[in-house]
Amino acid sequence: MIRARKVGKRFGDKRVLRGVDLDVARGAFAVVTGPNGSGKTTLLRLCAGLAVPSEGDLEVDAPRAAVGYLAHEPLVYRELTALENLDLYGRLYRVPERRERIGMLLERFGLWDVRHDRVVSYSRGMTQRLALCRVLLHEPELLVLDEPYTALDTAGAELLDAQLVELHGERTVLVSTHDPDRVAQLATQRLALA
Amino acid sequence: MRLVSRLSRVPLPALAVVSLVLMMVALTLVFYVAPNDANQGFSQRIFYFHVSIAFTAYACFAAGAWKALLHLWKRDPRADLESYVAVHQGVIFGTLVLLTGSIWAKISWGHWWLWGEDELVLFLVLFLFYCAYFMLRFSVDPGPQRANFSAVYALFGVVLIPVSFLAIRIAKSFVHPEVFTLHGPNFGGWILVTYCVAQAALLLLAHTLYRVELTGKRLDARLRELRFA
Amino acid sequence: MTYFADVGALARKDLLLELRARDTLPAMLLFVVATFVVFHFSLPAHSSQLAASGLLWVAILFTALLGLGRAFVPEREQRVLDGLVLAPCDRSAIWLAKSIATLAFLGAAELVALPVFALFFHGLSGATIAGVVLADIGICAVGTFLGAMAVATRARDLLLPLLFLPLAIPIVVGGVGASVVGSPGRYLAFLALYDVLFGLLCWATFEYVVTE
Numbered sequence: 001m002i003r004a005r006k007v008g009k010r011f012g013d014k015r016v017l018r019g020v021d022l023d024v025a026r027g028a029f030a031v032v033t034g035p036n037g038s039g040k041t042t043l044l045r046l047c048a049g050l051a052v053p054s055e056g057d058l059e060v061d062a063p064r065a066a067v068g069y070l071a072h073e074p075l076v077y078r079e080l081t082a083l084e085n086l087d088l089y090g091r092l093y094r095v096p097e098r099r100e101r102i103g104m105l106l107e108r109f110g111l112w113d114v115r116h117d118r119v120v121s122y123s124r125g126m127t128q129r130l131a132l133c134r135v136l137l138h139e140p141e142l143l144v145l146d147e148p149y150t151a152l153d154t155a156g157a158e159l160l161d162a163q164l165v166e167l168h169g170e171r172t173v174l175v176s177t178h179d180p181d182r183v184a185q186l187a188t189q190r191l192a193l194a
Numbered sequence: 195m196r197l198v199s200r201l202s203r204v205p206l207p208a209l210a211v212v213s214l215v216l217m218m219v220a221l222t223l224v225f226y227v228a229p230n231d232a233n234q235g236f237s238q239r240i241f242y243f244h245v246s247i248a249f250t251a252y253a254c255f256a257a258g259a260w261k262a263l264l265h266l267w268k269r270d271p272r273a274d275l276e277s278y279v280a281v282h283q284g285v286i287f288g289t290l291v292l293l294t295g296s297i298w299a300k301i302s303w304g305h306w307w308l309w310g311e312d313e314l315v316l317f318l319v320l321f322l323f324y325c326a327y328f329m330l331r332f333s334v335d336p337g338p339q340r341a342n343f344s345a346v347y348a349l350f351g352v353v354l355i356p357v358s359f360l361a362i363r364i365a366k367s368f369v370h371p372e373v374f375t376l377h378g379p380n381f382g383g384w385i386l387v388t389y390c391v392a393q394a395a396l397l398l399l400a401h402t403l404y405r406v407e408l409t410g411k412r413l414d415a416r417l418r419e420l421r422f423a
Numbered sequence: 424m425t426y427f428a429d430v431g432a433l434a435r436k437d438l439l440l441e442l443r444a445r446d447t448l449p450a451m452l453l454f455v456v457a458t459f460v461v462f463h464f465s466l467p468a469h470s471s472q473l474a475a476s477g478l479l480w481v482a483i484l485f486t487a488l489l490g491l492g493r494a495f496v497p498e499r500e501q502r503v504l505d506g507l508v509l510a511p512c513d514r515s516a517i518w519l520a521k522s523i524a525t526l527a528f529l530g531a532a533e534l535v536a537l538p539v540f541a542l543f544f545h546g547l548s549g550a551t552i553a554g555v556v557l558a559d560i561g562i563c564a565v566g567t568f569l570g571a572m573a574v575a576t577r578a579r580d581l582l583l584p585l586l587f588l589p590l591a592i593p594i595v596v597g598g599v600g601a602s603v604v605g606s607p608g609r610y611l612a613f614l615a616l617y618d619v620l621f622g623l624l625c626w627a628t629f630e631y632v633v634t635e
Binding site for chain 2: 588
């Protein structure tokens with residue numbers, strides 16, 4: 001599903017990635033690790049389609065509608081409610097039975113009771129859960145998750161664990177994390193960036 | 195277009211020499227050979243340069259927009275720098291238009307600036323626009339985003355040229371009307387020849403300067419690449 | 424037709440954001456009325472009525488700039504724009520929706536500003552109103568487009584007026600012409616031409632402003 005050959009990315013004079021090779025097959029669960037500044041976020045952004053490589057070849061065999069990207073930032077409007085945010089994304093991604101799906105996700109991630117509150121009033125953990133809802137909303141074939149466990153409390157992390165187990169094998173997942181042990185059992189391949 | 199690409203293959207030193215020679219010929223023609231204008235006398239000669247420079251500036255902006263289109267459409271990796279250098283040349287020549295026009299206005303009518311002169315006002319607007327181009331370019335870190343922004347703005351510029359010109363024309367009915375206007379010489383004989391030579395000389399000069407600056411910038415970029423590899 | 428559904432969804436979002444924040448529209452209203460008062464003191468005693476008409480356009484332009492500077496700020500914060508760009512919709516829909524929303528606010532501000540102008544200075548002809556409508560379209564189309572670029576630069580709000588004003592000169596010419604000249608037809612036609620040309624250009628190139 002993802003094929004990268006000698007992919008590199010430069011921002012002006014700064015080289016962030018160099019000579020990265022990656023092969024992620026459909027249904028695989030790939031884990032990317034590396035210290036801060038090693039380019040994990042950049043690599044994920046490239047795979048999600050938000051950036052183009054400065055050098056090398058990158059092929060991602062999934063249309064935009066089939067990709068779900070979880071960034072460092074939650075990518076939700078702070079002044080809108082959870083419901084409004086998900087409704088917007090649901091419309092843009094043409095999610096069938098939008099209302100039901102949104103309700104189901106909010107409930108699963110424990111946000112049903114605060115669905116009418118503006119995101120600005122949420123805690124960091126709650127915002128991260130909402131971001132997860134956003135990513136899963138359109139049932140993407142390819143999930144690109146940049147440090148998804150950030151800011152989640154124990155309950156939230158357990159919800160995410162359960163969700164990842166459910167996705168394992170069914171969808172293609174590319175995860176970057178500081179804590180590889182958490183997803184060790186699920187990983188079918190690993191990539192360590194220097 | 196094919197002339198330009200063939201020109202690109204001429205080695206730079208040769209181009210520079212030809213350019214210089216042609217400029218000398220043009221200068222000779224303008225100051226010694228072309229006949230004196232009946233109404234305005236000697237000062238009218240600046241006209242040969244003023245009009246040629248103006249046309250050269252338009253050509254530079256058009257070239258910049260063309261390269262911008264190549265960047266956006268064909269993803270040509272060289273096009274961004276070429277577009278930038280072309281726009282840069284355009285601004286240099288544009289500034290010269292404003293200067294030569296101003297000098298002519300002062301000599302002929304005693305004013306350093308004439309709002310009634312359409313072309314001058316147009317170049318003032320374009321000057322402001324392309325200065326903003328540079329501000330935009332320098333406010334973004336080098337990379338694909340900066341190239342995209344510059345290219346898009348260059349396209350806006352080239353659409354602005356005719357629209358602005360039309361605007362300036364129709365503004366005349368309510369903006370304070372001026373009696374003074376630039377008018378060109380009646381073309382014929384030596385005047386036409388002089389004009390053509392001057393135009394050719396300036397276009398060649400612009401192309402030479404373009405090549406010089408492009409080479410320099412490419413070298414810079416290559417050096418930086420090697421240093422930070 | 425899903426394109427227009429996308430535009431609708433995005434425009435609704437923009438209107439909702441502004442209604443919640445409730446800051447841009449009141450600011451624009453206050454600004455424009457304050458500007459009129461400044462104009463009164465800027466026009467020497469025997470200035471013609473026409474001078475005031477001209478200044479109306481200056482006021483509209485700068486009030487619009489005030490609002491345009493804020494247009495893409497919500498998307499810039501938290502990089503929400505990435506989320507929109509990732510969606511399968513056409514990227515130009517983002518621009519179109521934002522322009523429509525900005526047009527709505529500018530129009531709302533003018534609904535108050537124009538009567539106030541008539542109160543302070545002199546009445547407005549039908550041609551002026553038509554000119555304002557056509558000019559607003561151009562201002563919002565080009566202004567939101569440039570706003571998306573400006574918000575991604577280091578200079579941010581410093582840059583938008585610089586990018587926008589040269590492009591706004593034809594709009595001012597068209598607008599003032601329509602207000603002041605006896606036969607405003609060709610100025611209104613010119614404004615329409617501007618809207619079509621630059622509208623098309625914005626629509627065709629917005630994709631490149633938000634992607635690499």
